[in-house]
Amino acid sequence: MKRNLGAVNCLYPMPITLVGATVNGKPNFLTVAHVGIMNHAQPTYISAGLGKMHYTNAGIKENRTFSVNIPSEDMVVETDFCGIVSGKQTDKSTLFELFAGELKTAPMITKCPVNIECRLYDIIDFPTHDVFIGEIVAAYCNEDVIRDGTVDLIKVKPMLFDMGRKSYWKLGEPFAQCWDVGKQLKTK
Amino acid sequence: MKRNLGAVNCLYPMPITLVGATVNGKPNFLTVAHVGIMNHAQPTYISAGLGKMHYTNAGIKENRTFSVNIPSEDMVVETDFCGIVSGKQTDKSTLFELFAGELKTAPMITKCPVNIECRLYDIIDFPTHDVFIGEIVAAYCNEDVIRDGTVDLIKVKPMLFDMGRKSYWKLGEPFAQCWDVGKQLKTK
Numbered sequence: 001m002k003r004n005l006g007a008v009n010c011l012y013p014m015p016i017t018l019v020g021a022t023v024n025g026k027p028n029f030l031t032v033a034h035v036g037i038m039n040h041a042q043p044t045y046i047s048a049g050l051g052k053m054h055y056t057n058a059g060i061k062e063n064r065t066f067s068v069n070i071p072s073e074d075m076v077v078e079t080d081f082c083g084i085v086s087g088k089q090t091d092k093s094t095l096f097e098l099f100a101g102e103l104k105t106a107p108m109i110t111k112c113p114v115n116i117e118c119r120l121y122d123i124i125d126f127p128t129h130d131v132f133i134g135e136i137v138a139a140y141c142n143e144d145v146i147r148d149g150t151v152d153l154i155k156v157k158p159m160l161f162d163m164g165r166k167s168y169w170k171l172g173e174p175f176a177q178c179w180d181v182g183k184q185l186k187t188k
Numbered sequence: 189m190k191r192n193l194g195a196v197n198c199l200y201p202m203p204i205t206l207v208g209a210t211v212n213g214k215p216n217f218l219t220v221a222h223v224g225i226m227n228h229a230q231p232t233y234i235s236a237g238l239g240k241m242h243y244t245n246a247g248i249k250e251n252r253t254f255s256v257n258i259p260s261e262d263m264v265v266e267t268d269f270c271g272i273v274s275g276k277q278t279d280k281s282t283l284f285e286l287f288a289g290e291l292k293t294a295p296m297i298t299k300c301p302v303n304i305e306c307r308l309y310d311i312i313d314f315p316t317h318d319v320f321i322g323e324i325v326a327a328y329c330n331e332d333v334i335r336d337g338t339v340d341l342i343k344v345k346p347m348l349f350d351m352g353r354k355s356y357w358k359l360g361e362p363f364a365q366c367w368d369v370g371k372q373l374k375t376k
Contacts, residue, residue, distance in 0.1 A: 007231060014203065035199060039319065040237070047235065049226045077369055080368065126233065140190040142190060150193075151198050160201075167364070168364040169361065175261070
């Protein structure tokens with residue numbers, strides 16, 4: 001009934017992001033879905049795992065800042081493009097309208113409805129990957145995705161990634177409340 | 189046009205998982221959405237960030253093993269329940285039919301279509317959270333969610349979590365191919 005697939009990562013889908021950094025003095029963006037949330041406290045830490053071959057890594061190490069931008073479905077072409085071409089060969093600094101936050105060296109994409117500005121906290125050094133752990137300094141959102149003071153994912157329309165099918169997925173509908181729908185089992 | 193929400197985590201949605209461990213000799217499960225993928229290589233490492241108040245943490249530290257189980261939408265009630273009640277007060281070992289993999293002490297839930305068995309690699313020690321980094325030892329899947337040798341998320345029906353609305357979301361449809369749809373910008 002269960003098939004053992006071997007030591008394969010099946011922790012999908014994960015949200016697609018564009019990780020921004022200043023590399024050799026210019027903004028650069030890389031598509032990254034191998035992200036994570038570390039804790040739920042102040043400060044909050046998130047992670048982004050980047051292969052060591054990428055152009056972006058040196059910029060994050062140099063400035064100790066990076067951004068995590070969440071693109072909408074309608075940005076799928078530009079988002080995918082940033083995962084296909086390297087900043088080594090292609091200048092991605094003019095692909096988007098950008099803005100800076102308080103850290104100055106973490107470029108953020110105006111069109112992305114959600115932008116998270118991070119100060120580098122630590123790097124987990126795997127043989128083939130740098131896992132950048134960032135302390136969240138600020139989150140910026142487009143006014144039109146805010147409802148009741150928080151981000152409304154229905155309006156963000158984030159994309160999700162799955163390595164198995166190499167696909168971008170849409171987010172569906174909310175259908176149950178956390179810390180609530182399970183209460184019915186408490187009475188049993 | 190951009191609103192600064194402050195140092196708020198907006199890296200959502202994330203996949204909902206049930207983290208399994210053997211605690212005080214018994215299987216226990218905790219609902220965790222603050223997970224992450226560290227790298228894409230062999231071995232592969234994933235992370236699960238658990239508040240230090242949780243019952244599960246001691247079991248992972250003792251046995252140095254844990255599982256990450258991906259529940260389907262139709263398990264939303266049991267999944268939410270595992271995030272509401274603590275193993276300190278409630279025995280969650282009989283809630284699900286379980287199976288063991290090669291590590292023996294990482295209990296896995298048969299009904300969850302995807303199960304990832306991990307050996308503890310490291311712990312990132314934050315003041316309020318233990319971030320458990322696991323090396324993936326094996327992934328197990330129900331036969332009925334496999335298509336062409338890999339996991340089909342259409343059949344898995346994973347749930348996604350969003351802290352802003354405290355909601356469980358459905359996954360939508362795949363709508364574009366990675367490392368493909370962006371190629372059209374290369375010709376410009």
